[in-house]
Amino acid sequence: MRVDEIMIDVENLSKKFGDVTAVDEVTFHVNEGEVFGFLGPNGAGKTTTVRMLSCLISKTSGDARIAGYDINNTDDSLKIRKLIGLVPDNVGLYEELSAYKNLDFYGKLYECNKIQREENIEHFLRMLGLWEKRDVAAGAFSKGMKQKIAIARALIHEPEILFLDEPTVNLDPESSKMVRDFIMELKKEKKTIFLNTHNLDEAQKICDKIGILNTKLMATGTPEELEGSVWGNKTVIQLEKVNDMILDELNKLSLKKIIYDNNKLTIDVVNPKKENPIIVAAIVRAGGQVQYVTELSPTLEDAYLKFVR
Amino acid sequence: MKLWKSWVIASKDFSVFRKKKSVIYSVILIPLLMSIFLPFIIGSAGMKGSGVTIAEFASLLNSFSFFFVILAASLTTVIASYSLIGEKIEKSIEPLLATPTTDKEILLGKSFAAFLPPILSIYIGLGIFMVLIDKMTYNTLGYFYYPNWNIAIIIVLVAPLASILSVELGVILSSRVNDVRAAQQLGQLIIIPFFGIYILGEIGYISLGINSMLVISAIMLVVDIFLFYISTITFRREEILTKWK
Numbered sequence: 001m002r003v004d005e006i007m008i009d010v011e012n013l014s015k016k017f018g019d020v021t022a023v024d025e026v027t028f029h030v031n032e033g034e035v036f037g038f039l040g041p042n043g044a045g046k047t048t049t050v051r052m053l054s055c056l057i058s059k060t061s062g063d064a065r066i067a068g069y070d071i072n073n074t075d076d077s078l079k080i081r082k083l084i085g086l087v088p089d090n091v092g093l094y095e096e097l098s099a100y101k102n103l104d105f106y107g108k109l110y111e112c113n114k115i116q117r118e119e120n121i122e123h124f125l126r127m128l129g130l131w132e133k134r135d136v137a138a139g140a141f142s143k144g145m146k147q148k149i150a151i152a153r154a155l156i157h158e159p160e161i162l163f164l165d166e167p168t169v170n171l172d173p174e175s176s177k178m179v180r181d182f183i184m185e186l187k188k189e190k191k192t193i194f195l196n197t198h199n200l201d202e203a204q205k206i207c208d209k210i211g212i213l214n215t216k217l218m219a220t221g222t223p224e225e226l227e228g229s230v231w232g233n234k235t236v237i238q239l240e241k242v243n244d245m246i247l248d249e250l251n252k253l254s255l256k257k258i259i260y261d262n263n264k265l266t267i268d269v270v271n272p273k274k275e276n277p278i279i280v281a282a283i284v285r286a287g288g289q290v291q292y293v294t295e296l297s298p299t300l301e302d303a304y305l306k307f308v309r
Numbered sequence: 310m311k312l313w314k315s316w317v318i319a320s321k322d323f324s325v326f327r328k329k330k331s332v333i334y335s336v337i338l339i340p341l342l343m344s345i346f347l348p349f350i351i352g353s354a355g356m357k358g359s360g361v362t363i364a365e366f367a368s369l370l371n372s373f374s375f376f377f378v379i380l381a382a383s384l385t386t387v388i389a390s391y392s393l394i395g396e397k398i399e400k401s402i403e404p405l406l407a408t409p410t411t412d413k414e415i416l417l418g419k420s421f422a423a424f425l426p427p428i429l430s431i432y433i434g435l436g437i438f439m440v441l442i443d444k445m446t447y448n449t450l451g452y453f454y455y456p457n458w459n460i461a462i463i464i465v466l467v468a469p470l471a472s473i474l475s476v477e478l479g480v481i482l483s484s485r486v487n488d489v490r491a492a493q494q495l496g497q498l499i500i501i502p503f504f505g506i507y508i509l510g511e512i513g514y515i516s517l518g519i520n521s522m523l524v525i526s527a528i529m530l531v532v533d534i535f536l537f538y539i540s541t542i543t544f545r546r547e548e549i550l551t552k553w554k
Contacts, residue, residue: 017551057550081409086403088404088407092403092404093399094399096329097328105321108314109409111409137328154404
């Protein structure tokens, strides 16, 4: 498969349940090997989108292709389900069965042969540190361990695309980190990953590209692009005292916007590396005494709140 | 349709059932107890020489063998509830539906899982019942009452059709109920018509002979086909994920 091939291609995809629109004309694409994060509040349509893309529920309108296969074509839907791995928001393991038997059952349904099943089960359980506990009933595992087994279950057939629906929700910080580290390992293996989350920190750490969904797709881009879309960079300069001479000197630089409050200047800049030294030099020229200079950057949270509110 | 996938699903369910003692006790013990208890009653009646005619005796045996049809319907409900509602409760239905398996393959797998253990148990129970009855009644009747056409129809037609009826009812109930016990209690309503037939047989209103068994089988076949249609409509991915309670 060609690098940068579009693995998930979504065009004006919508889903209605009766009169309620769950997903409204969403358009985006995810390239091979990319980690795409879907951010949005509860009820934004994240799970519905994953279910449509996994061919679990039908679309109302629009188009979507997974590795070139049409989600609305009955013959293609079985091929899509073979190509993808899904970790739903509930782990849904068979609690009475051992970790090994859980994975073996799914390996069979994904049509893996015996050797492939045995190798992959051992590979993933060792990778997750659960090989020694392979015969323990899944019900005896902690939430974090269960979540890891659920991810291994979705990977048992070596899918090209992995859908993760809020994989760290309800997990304690340590378990969340375990799961996140595992996703990072998969990222290194160049798996295409579609991650539903409302954990902004997680999205920022893991995702190459992010979509902010609130029934409609409000924005897409890299985390940096989304952060930059809120406002440009700001430089904050704390002076011993701000006076008119300093302000006059700064006004000569044709800066976009200067706010000062309590001897602190907040200046909008386009290129901080180039403009900051010029600004500081102008202040010093006007007799100002600089106490510190710092950069104020918008966060993903600022971007998220801007688009979701 | 890949039948082996249905068998994989059924085999997984068998492994789950093996861990549930209540299921094992219901499926194995009840037919076993019935297969011993009913011949004991018949044997006692025969041995006491209570003035029962051979025709009345045969009618009593036919009625008692119909008990196993009631059991087939009842026990299948127990298993079907665990098989389908268990998946709902443990939230394991979504990952199962996400596999490259068709709705029909899953439904068939679940049906195998709910149908086979009770029907096998019923067959074993009926085997013991027939052997004990023959042993206890040979001196009274002068011949081996079993096997006969009546029990053959029960084994081949009536009991399996009653069991299939329960499976299909279980699928339909699973879409509306979220609790295994509630499903089992509602599912047990299925035994009412069978119990009605048994009572009508006991009071002599109908005979539970070969002709009646064939008529009952034909009616059940029609009902099974109708419920199969309803259950396939109910058991669709989108319905399960968005409309099942």
